Amino acid sequence: MNRRDFIQRTSLLGAAAFLPIRSFALAEKSKYKMGLQLYTIRDAMATNPLATLKAVKAMGYEDFEVYGFDSENGTFYGYKSAEFKSILDDLGLSVSSGHYGFSPYLDMSEDELKRFVDLCIEGAHALNSPYITWPWIAPEQRTMDNFKLMARLLNIIGEQVTASGLGFAYHNHGFEFEDHNGENGYDIILNETDANLVKLQMDMYWVMHASKTTPKELVAKHPGRYVMWHIKDMDKVSRDYTELGNGSINYVDVLPNPKKSGLEYYYLEQGGNFASHSMESVATSAKYFKKYLQKYL
Template sequence: MLNRRGFIRQTGLTLTATGLGLLGFIPRKAPKYKMGLQLFTIRASMAEDPRKTLQTIADYGYQDTETYGYDGTSQQFYGMPAMDFKKVLEDNSLLSTSGHYDFIKFFNSSTEELLRYTDQSIEGAHKLGQKYITWPWLDPENRSIEKFKILTDKLNRIGERVQKAGLGFAYHNHDFEFIDHNGETGYDIILQNTDPEYVKLQIDLYWVAHTYPGTVHELFQKAPGRFVMWHIKDMDKISRDYTELGNGSIDYSQILPDAEFAGMEYYYLEQGGNFALHPMQSVKESAEFFQKNLANLLS
């Protein structure tokens, strides 16, 4: 069923074709992937007015979102009950296919507490219609090789539980997973000690370019088909900080063609900080650059 925004867009397209007398008009083939945005990029605007903010990013061309900051006890996203938040998404023709959930808060808790939060996260994800639940972060005190080995057991437990609930589970990297610890890295431990059936990978391509000693393709070769979600953002040519897409040094024309090989199902544009003017302006500029220069590489 089309909502009002979708109806207007589709009706306008049809009327334009009719008015031009295009009897053989054939609608443009829908893109294989929907352009997503990790909402942490615009966290200030989401905190101030999530409804207006979501309407604005939809107008910029975003179709998919990745959430963060879920409150498992109250079942709320951005201060709204999960179903109310889903309604706001639907009113703007937006989806949410993944969420960053706060598992790190339970790293040192009992298995029972960790799985209780996992169940709360599953309920929230189901209410939004998300396909994936994502573990997004490790606190500094949990980044030793010994802690990574403990982490993999937790990831397997969560992943199995999430899969039984009909959802997928993934781990999101930063830079610290690629730091060498006397010949071992946290990322290799995750790859080797987690069950690929239960634990997928959400690759942050900025941090790979920033820290990984090889190429992105070489990383994909370690686990082809397992990198189901991508974070796409650019790196400033001088400071190596975040920047708007197209302003930095990462050549996505060399990376995006690997989407099928890597197993990509969803992608999200993101910029954690270092905004040229304002986060909303940055996500607008990144969307425009991606649509004009990169989206065709994923068709």
């Protein structure tokens, strides 16, 4: 190689270091399965889970986040955990996380909580699901004292779940960002939980809806901790949920660097406000995501 060729090549390599991460992402095949939070299609899952899973697979969804685990019966959508796993296997689908009903345990004993966590662990293991996620607390529970209590319980659950070989995460809404005399619940969760035990599932819709920060700013402050994302759009007028591409969130600008985030899984979601019905909405969102956003992941 002569000196001129060497200089040209090294100059190109040097310039590449300053290109935005998206320039590289565009050139690489996505390593993530396209995920869906099944709560979006809860009506269809309640009616015919098998037909519904076949339909969303045809749309391109490969991975799911479950909800509604019946801990006493060990069932998902009316199927025993092992039976539901067999259905997923037959369809070539996976479940990487679940939203489990932890909220009532803010008002129960730690022994009751630990028993429930053991049941969740059993269900998650049966599905070969890597993550258990705390998704929500009731409106009457959203006090600063309860956020501090919850942070302590998150650490307890995280230790128990981690010891079982699984991961544990907390999913935000918008209420965590509400101001309480200069404090907010999300800061408590971030600062009073062990980052090794309690990971974070970022709902980008709610981050943008709260208008207190951005997904990129959160990742910059806590790199590696946001192992899961929820991606959904915001109606331009009502600010309610809407199908991807129909709303006001420009995800090309909003999406953080997945590597810096620590991203392992993401899920498209729409909690309601369907243009027609839930299955049509997830088809619309899948089509938009594959065309405009999947290339960045």
